[in-house]
Amino acid sequence: LFVLLESTVFPVNYLNISKDLALQRLLVEWDVGKSAHDAELAMSFEIQVRRTDETTTVWTEFHNVTLDKSGKPLHWVWDSDLPLECMSHSVRIRSKAEASKIWSQWSLWETVLGLDTSNNSGPQIFPNEKIVEEGSDITLCCIGRKDQIIKEFFLSPAVHVFNRTNSQVGLLTVKNVARQKVPHITVYCKESCNEEQCYDQAVFFVGKPPDTPNDFSCQTQDMRTVTCTWSQGGDTYLYGRHSPKYTLSEEFSQKTVPCTVSCSEQCSCSWDIGQQRTCNITVTVENPLGKKTATDVFDVTHRIYPAAPFQLWEECTDTEITLYWKHRNKGIELFCQTEVLHPDGKVELHNSSATHLPYASITLGGLQPYTEYTARVHCGAAKHFWRWSEWSEARPIRTKEATPSGKLDIWREITPVLGGRNVTLFWKQAPSFRANGRSISYEVTWEKVEGGSEPESISVSSVYNSTRISIDNHSYIISIMAKNNVNYSLPSVLIIPRATGTEELKEEQVNGTDDGIFISWEPRHIYDSYIIDWCNFPMLQPCDLQWKRFGPNTSSALINSAAFVPGVRYNFRIYGSVANRASLLEKKTGYLRELPPLHDPTVEVELTFNAVTLSWDSYLTNESQSGFIRGYHVYVSPIQEDCSLKGSKKHVLPDDSVLCKYTIENPEEKRYTVKHLLSNTKYKLVVKAYTGGGETPIVNFRYIDTPFNSNMLYLLVLLVIVPALVAAVCRWKMKWVKECCCPIIPSPNKSKVLSFKEFKIGSEKVLKISDCIPDVLAVDNKAEAQKL
Amino acid sequence: CRSNVQEQTRRQVALLNATAQDLFSLYLKCQGEPFSSETDKLCNPSGVFFPAFRVNRTSERKEVMVAMYKLFAFLNASLGNITRDQEELNPTAKELLDRLHNTTKTTRGLISNLTCLLCKNYNVFQVDVSYGESSKGKSAFKKKQQGCQVLRKYVQVIAQAARVL
Numbered sequence: 001l002f003v004l005l006e007s008t009v010f011p012v013n014y015l016n017i018s019k020d021l022a023l024q025r026l027l028v029e030w031d032v033g034k035s036a037h038d039a040e041l042a043m044s045f046e047i048q049v050r051r052t053d054e055t056t057t058v059w060t061e062f063h064n065v066t067l068d069k070s071g072k073p074l075h076w077v078w079d080s081d082l083p084l085e086c087m088s089h090s091v092r093i094r095s096k097a098e099a100s101k102i103w104s105q106w107s108l109w110e111t112v113l114g115l116d117t118s119n120n121s122g123p124q125i126f127p128n129e130k131i132v133e134e135g136s137d138i139t140l141c142c143i144g145r146k147d148q149i150i151k152e153f154f155l156s157p158a159v160h161v162f163n164r165t166n167s168q169v170g171l172l173t174v175k176n177v178a179r180q181k182v183p184h185i186t187v188y189c190k191e192s193c194n195e196e197q198c199y200d201q202a203v204f205f206v207g208k209p210p211d212t213p214n215d216f217s218c219q220t221q222d223m224r225t226v227t228c229t230w231s232q233g234g235d236t237y238l239y240g241r242h243s244p245k246y247t248l249s250e251e252f253s254q255k256t257v258p259c260t261v262s263c264s265e266q267c268s269c270s271w272d273i274g275q276q277r278t279c280n281i282t283v284t285v286e287n288p289l290g291k292k293t294a295t296d297v298f299d300v301t302h303r304i305y306p307a308a309p310f311q312l313w314e315e316c317t318d319t320e321i322t323l324y325w326k327h328r329n330k331g332i333e334l335f336c337q338t339e340v341l342h343p344d345g346k347v348e349l350h351n352s353s354a355t356h357l358p359y360a361s362i363t364l365g366g367l368q369p370y371t372e373y374t375a376r377v378h379c380g381a382a383k384h385f386w387r388w389s390e391w392s393e394a395r396p397i398r399t400k401e402a403t404p405s406g407k408l409d410i411w412r413e414i415t416p417v418l419g420g421r422n423v424t425l426f427w428k429q430a431p432s433f434r435a436n437g438r439s440i441s442y443e444v445t446w447e448k449v450e451g452g453s454e455p456e457s458i459s460v461s462s463v464y465n466s467t468r469i470s471i472d473n474h475s476y477i478i479s480i481m482a483k484n485n486v487n488y489s490l491p492s493v494l495i496i497p498r499a500t501g502t503e504e505l506k507e508e509q510v511n512g513t514d515d516g517i518f519i520s521w522e523p524r525h526i527y528d529s530y531i532i533d534w535c536n537f538p539m540l541q542p543c544d545l546q547w548k549r550f551g552p553n554t555s556s557a558l559i560n561s562a563a564f565v566p567g568v569r570y571n572f573r574i575y576g577s578v579a580n581r582a583s584l585l586e587k588k589t590g591y592l593r594e595l596p597p598l599h600d601p602t603v604e605v606e607l608t609f610n611a612v613t614l615s616w617d618s619y620l621t622n623e624s625q626s627g628f629i630r631g632y633h634v635y636v637s638p639i640q641e642d643c644s645l646k647g648s649k650k651h652v653l654p655d656d657s658v659l660c661k662y663t664i665e666n667p668e669e670k671r672y673t674v675k676h677l678l679s680n681t682k683y684k685l686v687v688k689a690y691t692g693g694g695e696t697p698i699v700n701f702r703y704i705d706t707p708f709n710s711n712m713l714y715l716l717v718l719l720v721i722v723p724a725l726v727a728a729v730c731r732w733k734m735k736w737v738k739e740c741c742c743p744i745i746p747s748p749n750k751s752k753v754l755s756f757k758e759f760k761i762g763s764e765k766v767l768k769i770s771d772c773i774p775d776v777l778a779v780d781n782k783a784e785a786q787k788l
Numbered sequence: 789c790r791s792n793v794q795e796q797t798r799r800q801v802a803l804l805n806a807t808a809q810d811l812f813s814l815y816l817k818c819q820g821e822p823f824s825s826e827t828d829k830l831c832n833p834s835g836v837f838f839p840a841f842r843v844n845r846t847s848e849r850k851e852v853m854v855a856m857y858k859l860f861a862f863l864n865a866s867l868g869n870i871t872r873d874q875e876e877l878n879p880t881a882k883e884l885l886d887r888l889h890n891t892t893k894t895t896r897g898l899i900s901n902l903t904c905l906l907c908k909n910y911n912v913f914q915v916d917v918s919y920g921e922s923s924k925g926k927s928a929f930k931k932k933q934q935g936c937q938v939l940r941k942y943v944q945v946i947a948q949a950a951r952v953l
Binding site: 128129156157181184205239240 | 879
């Protein structure tokens with residue numbers, strides 16, 4: 001038999017082809033002789049497909065099959081990349097038993113014809129309207145009428161195509177079809193004529209197959225209605241009747257789930273499962289380009305998603321809240337969690353025990369009195385927890401009032417008046433203080449320490465944080481308590497000692513930093529605390545007194561306040577306190593940051609010809625200034641030129657002019673003399689005060705004229721003018737002078753020689769020659785001589 | 789009829805006239821190529837039925853009203869087809885769909901006013917209207933083309949109607 005088989009052939013004796021135009025599919029049916037079926041032979045078939053216009057085979061495939069005795073014909077399908085209308089397709093088959101080496105003869109070609117165009121009214125495009133997957137390849141044809149040639153065949157918008165249009169059938173292949181801005185591609189075909197019937201157009205939709213439904217999950221609230229949800233996935237770009245369609249089916253019952261899918265952000269579908277407890281649900285999404293599924297298999301009791309608790313109500317004490325709520329899910333054991341939001345933002349979660357009951361409660365303790373909390377609840381299945389329900393509505397709840405806790409921080413300012421003192425009391429809530437109630441008032445009580453008088457008290461509304469009382473010079477004990485609708489707080493006490501003379505303490509300057517004003521003091525071991533007080537607005541009344549307390553081991557602090565501004569002097573008093581009695585220890589004063597003085601000194605000027613004395617006695621150096629006045633700078637310069645005075649330093653202005661600068665480092669020194677000035681000269685000068693923050697720029701000068709120097713004048717007169725005058729007179733009266741002073745022949749009357757008595761005759765002096773022995777004798781005949 | 793129905797009718801026609809060209813241009817843009825570049829070839833109004841509008845300012849008022857009624861009844865049906873087709877072919881073209889809806893609304897208002905005028909002033913209770921071919925069942929391309937042809941003709945006729953009133 002084996003030898004027989006080796007050479008036996010079983011030719012194809014039946015071959016039939018049909019076509020599925022919608023799927024562009026050839027359906028091939030064939031058979032071999034009965035003997036092959038009876039022998040249940042394993043056979044191979046070679047199948048070839050050919051198209052009319054092509055001489056080559058477009059497809060060859062080997063198909064192996066084992067025949068059975070039923071004798072049913074064999075089937076095979078082939079999907080054409082080209083619409084079957086475009087041209088005729090032919091198929092032939094040959095066979096071979098697997099045990100044999102010999103192929104049978106080929107069957108005859110069996111043909112299915114393309115479109116018969118004899119009665120066509122115009123060219124036709126195939127496929128006419130197709131949905132094409134983005135990125136895929138597509139082949140189109142345009143069949144012209146009989147005896148017509150396809151002249152134009154293209155896509156719009158234009159894409160790169162492979163085109164063959166020189167016959168009655170035009171072919172067009174588009175590779176990697178891309179989606180355009182408009183979700184259609186139009187194909188255009190034209191025969192070689194121009195009338196309207198020579199054209200055909202077709203539209204293609206380019207889209208994508210649907211994505212697999214994401215996050216497909218089913219759950220129930222009441223074990224009767226199941227809801228399945230899933231995410232839609234990406235856009236398929238196919239709309240209307242081509243848009244994705246969803247169906248759900250239940251595999252165990254083999255039925256389609258009777259639910260209506262609705263999609264917004266997510267898709268969902270709900271239906272009644274009756275008594276079924278185990279489900280195998282498949283969601284199928286399908287569009288013309290593909291189909292995807294997702295499945296969820298579950299036990300309904302393991303997928304309970306309870307409804308949110310509702311109708312919350314509460315009962316409160318001052319420190320506890322008991323919260324009640326209702327469940328919609330009856331008969332399902334639930335376990336709940338309560339979230340409590342505290343006013344400070346802290347969130348606490350509290351678990352409560354499981355219950356089948358339609359209501360439940362939880363008691364929340366350790367809360368603060370008269371404080372608002374916000375509570376909400378969610379629940380989950382106690383057995384086989386699946387997920388929490390939605391939160392219930394948030395319910396704000398306020399605990400009841402209680403006695404105020406903690407103590408007030410109190411302080412005082414004492415102002416002596418005639419016959420006693422006015423005491424302004426201040427209070428604030430210490431960090432440990434809690435009002436624990438709605439309406440707070442403050443009870444202020446004072447009485448003499450020694451006793452002997454009834455205590456006095458007043459009640460102050462919570463609107464106020466200070467009050468003023470008047471006391472005499474005895475020592476008093478003052479207590480302040482906060483009161484609410486329930487009770488009083490513990491009293492805060494301070495003692496005002498008996499009035500003594502005021503001791504003047506020296507005020508010490510302190511420095512400001514970026515973070516505040518640094519205060520330090522001498523620690524003293526007898527005190528159990530220190531207090532520093534100051535005014536936030538020292539120039540105003542009331543000045544907004546502030547205070548801070550420090551422990552016994554502290555001896556310094558950085559005081560800062562939002563009210564501190566540069567240029568304002570703040571005064572600090574440091575007290576030591578023991579047994580509620582405070583004693584003033586030290587005084588400090590300082591600026592957060594010194595600024596230059598607001599005003600320059602107003603200067604009085606006293607001039608001499610070579611000096612100017614400047615004075616500014618009225619200039620204040622107190623707290624009205626915006627910094628501690630450290631001293632003064634005097635700037636001088638002649639108007640027309642740079643200054644260079646002996647004893648000064650050079651100071652260059654922004655305009656490069658040079659001033660002489662003198663520094664006075666004592667703020668109480670308010671007088672200065674600038675020397676070595678030139679007389680009769682114009683000078684400009686200015687006096688600037690400076691603080692730790694510097695001084696303001698020089699803007700205005702004072703102008704002076706040094707007077708003319710009179711000493712010089714006198715000197716000038718003496719040394720120059722007088723001699724000149726004398727010389728002039730002498731010249732003018734030279735003769736007289738000469739005669740008077742140094743005559744050529746002196747007048748005997750003036751001679752000492754002739755002063756003897758015996759030589760006078762009357763008034764004339766006579767010289768007896770005998771009385772004198774001349775050395776030389778000469779007779780002068782000149783007129784002068786004659787005169788003599 | 790309301791007291792100002794004549795004036796309202798005139799304003800409604802003027803509104804349609806003012807918006808017709810923009811509607812047509814937007815329609816072309818939303819159909820993609822080759823509608824914008826081959827408008828003359830593809831959107832030739834002669835290829836589609838459109839009711840005749842052969843009246844002018846000198847025509848009898850009743851004739852004008854009847855012609856208007858036929859025009860807007862046809863337009864209402866055509867816009868219905870076009871809107872249905874575009875909701876399927878171009879569901880994301882929100883502006884086009886809004887304009888089609890607005891034009892349809894105004895057209896329906898016009899039909900209502902014309903019905904009242906014809907009845908009250910001319911005792912006309914029935915007008916024979918031809919609606920042309922439905923685009924249902926046609927290929928996507930034919931749907932686009934038919935809409936384009938109707939709207940192109942609409943632009944021309946509505947201008948005539950506005951001039952007559």
